[in-house]
Amino acid sequence: MTTTDNRISAWLACPECEAPCLDRQLPKKAELRCTRCGVRVKIASGRHSLQPAWAFATAGLFVAILANVEPIMTFDVAGDTQSNHIVSGVIELARQGYGPVAALVCFAGVIAPVLHLTAIWYVASACCLRRRWPAVHRVAVLIEMLEPWNLVPVYAIATVVAVVKLDMMGTVDWKAGALWILVLSLCSLCAAEAFDRELVEERLEALK
Ligand SMILES: [Zn+2]
Structure with a gap:
């Protein structure tokens, strides 16, 4: 063949x-x-292309950078203004002595989403470009393991709840980071949805 x-x-x-x-x-x-x-x-698998997964993963990786460098909100209580990033929540938890919780938030909110999207990007790229890249099978397995740990959508909802609560105490202003977290959640969900494991196996088999 x-x-x-x-x-x-x-x-x-x-x-x-x-x-x-x-x-x-x-x-x-x-x-x-x-x-x-x-x-x-x-x-027959429902899909015939991994390009949507590839596109969502690529977009998601760019948005992940923006979501982590842009502030999510500014919080003003009695003239004391504070700007918040994803990482500042992690640092604050660690500072208050909640080390394991801080590590969990850091993993599920920053590391796992990036690894998950990178893994989808790698496997989808290999399939779309018809390249036999190293360890592509193992990375495909890793995607399934990482998916439940990509908790950015949960983080997005938690942010909204936190803002509603904080609004009772002071003035909260949404910043660009909040929008990027929302876009990152959508990219993660769409990339995972468009990534068809059976189609990947079929494509990788054809490359042998
Ligand atoms: Zn039979």
């Missing part, structure tokens, strides 16, 4: 009776059934 031939020609074993079924590229939502026992052997 050459790489220009996008028809997959290999034999798949039926999971029930092990009869060989000729593998082929299926149209959307179609499925391949065993001719002997009728069991489903293969189902």
